[in-house]
Every structure is written in structure tokens, then in C-alpha cells.
Amino acid sequence: MIQTKGYAAQATNEQLQPWNFERREVGNHDVQIEIQYCGVCHTDIHNLKNEWFPGIFPMVPGHEIVGKIIKVGDHAKKFKIGDLAGVGTYVDSCRECEDCKNGHEVFCAENVQTYNSLNRNGQPTYGGYSNTIVVDEDYVFRISEKLDLAATAPLLCAGVTTYSPLKKWKVGKGHKLGVIGLGGLGHMAVKFGVALGAEVTVFSTSPNKEEDAKKLGAHHFVVSKDEEQMKAVFHSFDFILDTVSVNHDINPLIAVLRTNGVYINVGLPSKPWEISSFSVVVGNKVITGSGHGGLHEAQQMLDFCAEHNIVSDIELIDIKDIDNAFERLEKGDVRYRFVIDMSTL
Ligand code: NAP
Numbered sequence: 001m002i003q004t005k006g007y008a009a010q011a012t013n014e015q016l017q018p019w020n021f022e023r024r025e026v027g028n029h030d031v032q033i034e035i036q037y038c039g040v041c042h043t044d045i046h047n048l049k050n051e052w053f054p055g056i057f058p059m060v061p062g063h064e065i066v067g068k069i070i071k072v073g074d075h076a077k078k079f080k081i082g083d084l085a086g087v088g089t090y091v092d093s094c095r096e097c098e099d100c101k102n103g104h105e106v107f108c109a110e111n112v113q114t115y116n117s118l119n120r121n122g123q124p125t126y127g128g129y130s131n132t133i134v135v136d137e138d139y140v141f142r143i144s145e146k147l148d149l150a151a152t153a154p155l156l157c158a159g160v161t162t163y164s165p166l167k168k169w170k171v172g173k174g175h176k177l178g179v180i181g182l183g184g185l186g187h188m189a190v191k192f193g194v195a196l197g198a199e200v201t202v203f204s205t206s207p208n209k210e211e212d213a214k215k216l217g218a219h220h221f222v223v224s225k226d227e228e229q230m231k232a233v234f235h236s237f238d239f240i241l242d243t244v245s246v247n248h249d250i251n252p253l254i255a256v257l258r259t260n261g262v263y264i265n266v267g268l269p270s271k272p273w274e275i276s277s278f279s280v281v282v283g284n285k286v287i288t289g290s291g292h293g294g295l296h297e298a299q300q301m302l303d304f305c306a307e308h309n310i311v312s313d314i315e316l317i318d319i320k321d322i323d324n325a326f327e328r329l330e331k332g333d334v335r336y337r338f339v340i341d342m343s344t345l
């Protein structure tokens with residue numbers, strides 16, 4: 001077994017503390033990665049707090065992992081020692097079902113999440129707030145040497161989660177896209193929306209994020225709590241991408257869509273929405289969701305980022321400051337993704 005250092009919560013709502021654990025030896029099709037950086041996703045908080053379902057503890061969060069390959073299994077072909085590599089939100093799936101065959105591995109009934117999950121032998125998985133990880137190479141992505149490595153980490157979740165629906169719905173030139181919430185996912189949605197040629201408006205509850213939104217490339221900024229500003233954009237958007245992590249009223253946001261407009265949700269607040277029947281009937285509105293992305297799509301997104309020089313805007317933190325980062329994340333106070341420098345472990 002491989003001795004591993006990480007940060008774990010021993011039970012729900014407990015603070016993260018240093019924790020040593022073991023990972024499996026490198027199998028024939030596995031690679032071992034020395035983790036250099038790991039992004040902090042709002043999902044880490046949802047999981048640590050058992051907001052969706054009872055979690056598996058001790059929990060080592062983290063599913064925005066980048067680092068260097070330090071060992072390659074005998075039959076693994078994709079990587080060599082020293083290559084940069086990334087791991088996202090899942091590390092295995094059955095490879096045989098309709099979803100796996102169609103590039104929707106994330107929806108496979110046997111999908112194994114990077115942490116807070118059981119692998120196919122029934123062992124708990126542990127995430128990227130740690131110094132090393134062993135993963136089947138099919139679930140590991142190639143990372144370009146051209147991009148800043150720390151700022152690449154968030155692409156592994158925030159990146160693909162926002163890229164995937166924009167590509168699926170062919171959002172681009174001639175479309176007006178509204179991005180709800182300027183956090184980790186939201187700021188990536190702005191960058192992708194702009195790169196794909198859409199006219200992008202940020203809807204935010206934080207008026208002080210306007211200047212940043214424009215620097216990120218957004219064309220317009222609307223304070224979603226301001227009724228006058230909301231009235232001015234009524235019935236004018238083709239697409240909305242909602243990235244908000246907490247329960248909020250989406251009816252006034254649906255109202256900014258024009259006829260046949262599409263409301264795409266990627267946020268995962270714990271409570272169900274209340275949607276007025278009139279909100280969707282008037283204007284034939286479409287409400288849909290999007291979960292992460294497939295393996296092929298994630299690599300495509302990483303290659304797109306290398307080509308267009310897209311990375312995340314990050315605040316690099318010491319792992320000892322993780323609790324402060326969680327607190328700020330919960331207040332919507334992040335510019336725009338915390339990334340842990342794993343050399344501080
Ligand atoms: P985040 O960085 O915390 O961003 C969420 C943003 O929501 C905040 O920055 C804030 O933006 C806005 N917000 C906060 N409180 C609000 C309120 N009361 N009303 C309206 N807006 C509010 O979180 P994240 O890491 O981007 O994750 C966002 C959500 O996506 C989480 O629920 C996460 O679990 C989920 N997620 C889903 C997938 C998927 O596969 N679909 C993948 C990853 C994450 P403003 O200050 O601009 O309002």
C-alpha cells in the first residue's frame with residue numbers, strides 16, 4: 001500500500017485535520033500522481049456538511065487535482081513519468097453501459113466519485129486534499145505545459161461543468177447568455193461564454209463584483225436583487241446558466257429569458273425549487289440541468305483551454321487556511337477559486 005498524507009474531516013461538520021491513510025498500489029492500468037494543486041469546490045462543503053446525503057468519513061475532499069505522474073502501471077500507455085496530469089470528480093465507471101459508451105460516464109450507475117464514494121471493491125475513495133493519488137489512466141487527463149498549473153486545477157470540475165452545457169446547447173455568436181452567480185463555476189462560465197462568442201451578462205447578488213465581471217470578459221452586469229435592473233433585461237436572453245450554490249428564487253430569473261429560452265442549472269442547492277407554472281408556460285421556457293461532463297468532453301475542454309489560454313482566476317492558499325477558505329466560500333467571497341498549494345501539506 002502507498003502511505004499518503006492528507007487533510008480529512010473525521011465526522012460531519014468537524015474541521016479538517018492532518019490525516020495519514022493508505023492508497024492502493026499502482027495496478028497494471030493505473031498511474032500514480034504527485035498532487036501539486038487541488039481546487040476547492042463548493043461541493044466539498046456540501047459533502048462535508050452532509051447537505052445531500054450522509055457522507056463517508058473520514059472524508060478527504062478534493063476533485064480538482066493536478067500534478068505530475070510519478071509511477072506508471074505495466075500496461076498503462078497514456079502517460080510517462082514526469083507528465084502533467086489531472087483528475088476530476090470521478091475515477092471509475094463500468095465502461096459497458098449505455099452512458100459509458102456514449103461518453104456520459106458520470107451518469108453510469110457504477111460511477112465512482114473521486115471522494116465520498118466506494119470504489120468497485122467497496123473501499124472508500126479519498127480526494128485531492130492529499131499528496132498523492134492512484135487512478136486508472138482512462139480517468140486521468142492530459143494537462144498542457146503551456147498553462148499555469150495551479151490555475152488549471154479548477155478546470156477539472158468548475159471548467160468542465162460549465163463548458164459541457166454551453167457546448168451541448170451550442171451557445172455562441174448571436175446568443176445572449178446570462179450567468180447567475182459569480183463564483184468558481186460562474187467565472188468559468190463567463191470565460192467560456194465569451195470565448196464561444198456569446199454576449200455575456202453576469203447576474204450577481206454582489207454589486208462589488210461588477211469590475212471583476214467586466215475584467216473576466218462579461219459585457220454586462222446586473223444586480224439580481226435590484227428590481228429596476230431586472231426589469232430592464234426582462235424577456236431578452238437566449239440562455240441562462242445558473243451556478244448558485246444556495247436556495248434562491250429562480251422565477252424572476254426565468255422571466256429574463258425570451259420565448260423558447262433555455263434555463264440551464266448546474267448549481268446544487270439542497271432544497272427543491274418552487275417554480276410557478278406561469279414562469280415556464282408563458283414563453284415556452286425550457287428548464288434543464290447539466291452534471292459535470294464525460295471523459296472525452298473533459299479532455300476536449302482542457303485542450304480548448306490550452307488553445308485559448310483559458311485558466312481559472314485563483315487565490316492560492318496554504319492547506320492550513322482551508323477553514324477560512326470554506327467560510328469565505330460560504331459567504332460568496334471568493335475571487336474566484338481557492339486552490340490549495342499541496343507543497344504546504
Ligand atoms: P461558489 O464559488 O461558492 O459560487 C456560488 C455563487 O453563488 C457565489 O459566488 C455567489 O455569487 C452566488 N450566491 C451565493 N449566495 C447566493 C444567494 N443567497 N443568492 C443568489 N446567489 C448566491 O460555488 P461553486 O464552487 O461555483 O459551485 C456552485 C454550485 O455548483 C454548488 O452548489 C456546487 O455543488 C455545484 N456544482 C455542480 C456541479 C455539477 O455537476 N452540476 C459541479 C460542480 C459544482 P454572487 O456573489 O455573484 O451572487
Ligand code: ZN
Pocket residue numbers: 041042043044063089157158
Ligand atoms: Zn466540483
